[in-house]
Amino acid sequence: xxxxxxxxxxxxxxxxxxxxxxxxxxxxPGQFPFTRGPRPPGARTGWIQRELSGEGGPAHANQQLKxxxxxxxxxxxxxxxxxxxxxxxxxxxxxxxxxxxxGVSLCCLDDYRELYRDLPxxxxxxxxxxxPVFQVAALHTVALERGISPARIRGSVIQAPYYCxxxxxxxxxxxxxxxxxxxxxxxxxxxxxxxxxxxxxxxxYISEGGLDGVEEMALGFVELRGIVRELLSRGIDxxxxxxxxxxxxxxxxxxxxxxxxxxxxxxxxxxxxRDEFGAEDPRSLAVNVSAHTSGLSLTAQQPANNIVxxxxxxxxxxxxxxxxxxxxxxDEAYRTPSEEAHxxxxxxxxxxxxxxxxxxxxxxxxGSYFVESLTDEMEERIWSMVQEIEALGDPADLSDSGWxxxxxxxxxxxxxxxxxxxxxxxxxxxxxxIPADQDRLLRDxxxxxxxxxxxxxxxxxxxxxxxxxxxVQAALEALFESARDRKANLMPPVIxxxxxxxxxxEMAGVMRMAYGKPADPYGAVPPPIAxxxxx
Amino acid sequence: xxxxxxxxxxMGLDQHxxxxxxxARILRDAGMEVIYSGRxxxxxSVARTAVxxxxxxxxxxxxxxxxxxxxxxxxxxxxxxxxxxxxxVGGSVVTPADEQDLVSRGVAACFGPTSxxxxxxxxxxxLADQRAAAGA
Numbered sequence: 001x002x003x004x005x006x007x008x009x010x011x012x013x014x015x016x017x018x019x020x021x022x023x024x025x026x027x028x029p030g031q032f033p034f035t036r037g038p039r040p041p042g043a044r045t046g047w048i049q050r051e052l053s054g055e056g057g058p059a060h061a062n063q064q065l066k067x068x069x070x071x072x073x074x075x076x077x078x079x080x081x082x083x084x085x086x087x088x089x090x091x092x093x094x095x096x097x098x099x100x101x102x103g104v105s106l107c108c109l110d111d112y113r114e115l116y117r118d119l120p121x122x123x124x125x126x127x128x129x130x131x132p133v134f135q136v137a138a139l140h141t142v143a144l145e146r147g148i149s150p151a152r153i154r155g156s157v158i159q160a161p162y163y164c165x166x167x168x169x170x171x172x173x174x175x176x177x178x179x180x181x182x183x184x185x186x187x188x189x190x191x192x193x194x195x196x197x198x199x200x201x202x203x204x205y206i207s208e209g210g211l212d213g214v215e216e217m218a219l220g221f222v223e224l225r226g227i228v229r230e231l232l233s234r235g236i237d238x239x240x241x242x243x244x245x246x247x248x249x250x251x252x253x254x255x256x257x258x259x260x261x262x263x264x265x266x267x268x269x270x271x272x273x274r275d276e277f278g279a280e281d282p283r284s285l286a287v288n289v290s291a292h293t294s295g296l297s298l299t300a301q302q303p304a305n306n307i308v309x310x311x312x313x314x315x316x317x318x319x320x321x322x323x324x325x326x327x328x329x330x331d332e333a334y335r336t337p338s339e340e341a342h343x344x345x346x347x348x349x350x351x352x353x354x355x356x357x358x359x360x361x362x363x364x365x366x367g368s369y370f371v372e373s374l375t376d377e378m379e380e381r382i383w384s385m386v387q388e389i390e391a392l393g394d395p396a397d398l399s400d401s402g403w404x405x406x407x408x409x410x411x412x413x414x415x416x417x418x419x420x421x422x423x424x425x426x427x428x429x430x431x432x433x434i435p436a437d438q439d440r441l442l443r444d445x446x447x448x449x450x451x452x453x454x455x456x457x458x459x460x461x462x463x464x465x466x467x468x469x470x471x472v473q474a475a476l477e478a479l480f481e482s483a484r485d486r487k488a489n490l491m492p493p494v495i496x497x498x499x500x501x502x503x504x505x506e507m508a509g510v511m512r513m514a515y516g517k518p519a520d521p522y523g524a525v526p527p528p529i530a531x532x533x534x535x
Numbered sequence: 536x537x538x539x540x541x542x543x544x545x546m547g548l549d550q551h552x553x554x555x556x557x558x559a560r561i562l563r564d565a566g567m568e569v570i571y572s573g574r575x576x577x578x579x580s581v582a583r584t585a586v587x588x589x590x591x592x593x594x595x596x597x598x599x600x601x602x603x604x605x606x607x608x609x610x611x612x613x614x615x616x617x618x619x620x621x622x623x624v625g626g627s628v629v630t631p632a633d634e635q636d637l638v639s640r641g642v643a644a645c646f647g648p649t650s651x652x653x654x655x656x657x658x659x660x661x662l663a664d665q666r667a668a669a670g671a
Binding site: 082083086088093094095096097098101102168169170209210299300301333334335409412413415416420436447449452522 | 574
């Protein structure tokens, strides 16, 4: 089978749910084990509608956000460009042709001030696919500057310490430092920004290379559990941080499997947090799930077809009862979303929410012979894969030795073979194709390019000259010393360095140095502080 | 005849590797020898590796637009080395308009989202044969 899809029967009957115990398996929505959703029925219907956005410099991205908010978007969801998510400043030689084309370019406090300009920070939710430590430091600082208590800020940021090097977010830091930074930012937010979900387990990005739903959630749980253990080992009470854990999942075309995956995830999570990690606060047991519809499932051929795919996927997510979602847009195969595509993605969500009535009843598929059987099956498969991986030993070794990497590589190969041999049908690609010269609908807008925002390069270089470099140096030295002290939380020195005017690339550089790595993984720019001899 | 040697690389900060790995696998399955240099390459290192490894083809895989700017630099470096190694570009982001533009700039072939594995293999084999026949 193409992507290890779970075999299904032609029909399901009461026999398939023999001995099914409602209280044990489901409970009402808002009741343990939260299979049917984290909140009681009627508490809130629907989901937070937002579209992933980010393009150009921060001022340009700010305009994008305002555009979406003016058309009914309920929160923002910002993604950085390739340099930003890789902890590289825009004036780095490797960033030259990538500034602002696949997300927004952000590297210092001024940038975040621009990004958030005029946005009602304490009225909307602020979600981020950005480097968590630097983003949290900047948002915390900007909020205080604007007289808004950080404690009032809602939103989220993704954490990706386990797999970032293997799937498109490589930051060239050792595993230990990646895990430390994740835990530091989560621990900081648990007290300073208690409404902010600094602990988003992002299984979307790890699965976009072709993982199936079981692999996606198994790897996600392995990472989530690793971060939880790290926080517990620091003596932090589980109920202090667990209420702000969320999971950001993928949604492919396998309609019922994705719904079952989300329901199984909520149940697994609740049992794990209660029975294994000893959580007691009900909010620690009921996990928020948000989702992106799968970009990998979209095609360059006949881009209009992607609107249909996005609609089907968004419907699955609505039926699964997610708390927030983003529809990957019809031009995804070519670019980050155009304004036109953003609007269609947002409208897809609004039409589903307002016209279809699918959210009036909580967990409308609960009790379906098929969906409950599939939920059980997904739960069993995910959990057994988690056990298998954890039995292999230290995740740092699995990461460094390329064991995780091999899972991603094999999944990618499996996926491309399945498309190639047609075992995974893709309309317009391997079945029902049309000649390229007839494939015109939405093609021009999908293929429209944007130039790299190279003005940013000179601006950032000029910024470096204009700031108080003595203060920057002192702050970077302090960050270096904190990073060498393996017990310190790095958020306070990162905030101080951010306020002093240090860039993300510099801060990441001194942290790498403190772990015995070159400041610049590409060897193209000098270290931001004089090299230290480690005693 | 010896099977073609193909260098596969991704340029700049484009972190998407799925396409590059798929291309490498398709070419290996077709009996070609693939030197896979993965992510984070710049034109000088690609040109250097290609010449040192005596490859028959350089294949750039792309999922961002960075390659559009790196291609010229790479072609210039190869010419400066006196090398005639053909450069081909593949990736789902490559549009027909890009293809026209790239070919006019000296790229030997492009493989966009509608290209087939067989078509890609045949084109690369053809370029390698052509170069061998020209006595390179």
